[in-house]
Amino acid sequence: MRIRVLKILEQTMADGPGFRTSVYCAGCKHACKGCHNPQSWDFNAGEWMEVDDILAKIKADSMSNVSFSGGDPFYQVEAFTELARRIKQETTKTIWCWTGFTLEEIQADPTLAQMLPWLDVLVDGPFLLEQRDTELLFRGSPNQRIIYLHGEPPEDVIPGTVPLEKLR
Numbered sequence: 001m002r003i004r005v006l007k008i009l010e011q012t013m014a015d016g017p018g019f020r021t022s023v024y025c026a027g028c029k030h031a032c033k034g035c036h037n038p039q040s041w042d043f044n045a046g047e048w049m050e051v052d053d054i055l056a057k058i059k060a061d062s063m064s065n066v067s068f069s070g071g072d073p074f075y076q077v078e079a080f081t082e083l084a085r086r087i088k089q090e091t092t093k094t095i096w097c098w099t100g101f102t103l104e105e106i107q108a109d110p111t112l113a114q115m116l117p118w119l120d121v122l123v124d125g126p127f128l129l130e131q132r133d134t135e136l137l138f139r140g141s142p143n144q145r146i147i148y149l150h151g152e153p154p155e156d157v158i159p160g161t162v163p164l165e166k167l168r
């Protein structure tokens with residue numbers, strides 16, 4: 001199975017807490033006004049990479065956790081689900097995933113929802129230029145939520161964190 005990848009950043013600290021291997025994918029249809037990376041909207045940008053090869057890069061760094069960004073990984077949900085499942089089954093790494101869909105939109109669509117069991121944290125929702133706040137960590141506007149999908153966040157809670165329990 002393959003993912004259309006824009007780039008893979010190793011040992012970055014920009015996409016979630018601590019060191020992370022960030023997989024940036026090609027393709028996004030959300031068209032948020034003021035998007036930080038409109039070049040990423042093109043589904044033909046970047047290059048195809050086998051899930052096996054991405055996983056090998058991730059495993060080669062024993063220290064870093066993992067982030068999925070783009071573009072929007074949910075437009076390649078089947079291949080990203082395969083990658084996320086194998087990361088969770090074969091390593092102890094955490095996965096943060098950014099998307100322009102809201103959690104509720106993802107939960108309402110069984111195809112999109114297949115990735116949720118394998119993610120630790122979802123940063124959801126479109127970027128809203130009129131609400132832009134450069135003080136926010138790991139997101140551009142306050143409508144975007146940092147959602148711990150499976151239980152309470154760790155002690156050093158990041159402002160804006162929404163444990164899933166509070167959404168029910």
Ligand code: SF4
Nearest residue numbers: 028030031032035100
């Ligand atoms: S979801 Fe992200 S990549 Fe897609 S248009 Fe919005 S800000 Fe840009």
